[in-house]
Amino acid sequence: MVGNKSRNGRISSLIVNIVLILVALACIVPVMLVISISLSSMDAIYETGYTFLPRGFNFKAYEYIFRDMGQILTSYGVSIRVVLIGGFVSVLFTAMIAYPMSKKSFRYKKQVTFIVFFTMLFNGGLVPSYMLMTNMLQLKNTIWALILPYLISGWNVMMVRTFFQGLPDEIFEAATVDGCGEYRIFFTIVLPMSKPAIATVALLQVLKYWNDWWLGLLYIEQDALVPLQYMLYRLMNNISEMQRQMMEGLGLGAETFPTEPARMAMAVVAAGPMLCVFPFFQKYFAKGMTVGAVKG
Template identity: 40%
Template structure:
């Protein structure tokens, strides 16, 4: 008891350590630098946001501004004029949620198996996973495997299955699990818990920072997916297009129309919001991820050191 009281007193003493004048100046300099750096990082986003609500004529004449010189929703009307946008949003959100969930299930399972000391094949499994980071069959082999053998062409599963597991994320998660004291699992085994129970009730609850970090990596991968649509989904199955790929196609059409003579498209070239449309597509594409990040921030900051423990 006396030892605990001594530790508490030492902790309180550390909290009340007086700062010298040079320490205050240094801390003030650090805070000022971080504030200025944050503002510099925020300005491009504000420029994009303001320009997306600016009329094309004002944007052409005055350039990009944080505050719209002439407010207009033409760019967003052009984005959502296609009836495929809501469907693409649904596909993207669905694949992101489902894909991230199953990716984390496989990743946590494989990582935990390699972190268990008495699992004899954990070294072989780690080597097998690491081997896939060094060598792969290439684009042609992957395309033939996906289309000829797995028959996933023009199938929504092609947006999920190839990305279920990432070798790098599995190894990062394993290193995070290696940093958890083995005594926790040993105590649970003495009480009769099996490995699945230990993983679900002990390891995962205390690994939320690492899980949130790796989960965010997977979510960003699924959210930004467009390349698989280009390779495996034909225009006849456009209902499976992701948001990123659909916006890319619309942007190509807008740029093509803007480069044609006004008489060819039946519009004055200044009325077609090409520049504002580009800004609007950025906001539409990154909006949900920006809204998601604040909820994961407290876990993400703690999980920045994921994988730093030597395993």
């Protein structure tokens, strides 16, 4: 009886572990596949198709890409600029509006909160926004088209506000008695005390800007302003064009150019570096969801 029970336990824990491992593999292996293709030789691909482990292992595709880095470097530049400016301004403005909203004594607390909150419920949709950006603001083909639309998100504002509400009142009272102005309280007391909330918003915004191809798709036509993810989109849809450009640039014939590995190598070079960074911060991303209570 006892033996039977522990055997059941062992079998069930075996099943649990097998399922967990299979799901983990399903999350990781597809990414490995892309890397494997980028390291395979074109001959091996002709022969056996794509494989999960590289065949005819070589770095040729990367060599070609690094010899003609033009568009990748430009796109890295655009994405980094967008992330830095967008991330910084976004965090600053989000925290600045969240602070008055967190104060019970602020006279327009209700009105401001409603203005922010309503944007979470209703929006004008794609076409009016597009007309605003292109006709009214004339932002097409400017870097601002990649930054401005994402700066303020109602969800982030509400999250930071909720965090601020949890800060102890006594500190503000003491600071006010000492004659500190609101800006001074905000920058020297509130912000330093709110590092977890600020870090969460910063990381959410960095991920959003870094992974964004949507604004590029809508508003960018010039090569000099194409962000990384949108570059990958164009690459996927127009591999022959890229191939032609690279072959011209490097003076290669069609038969020597490793099209398939080069395509995947571009994806690895473009997406890889940040993908190694984000997982270290995953607890903040998970928190973003659970802290996001909007009430109050």
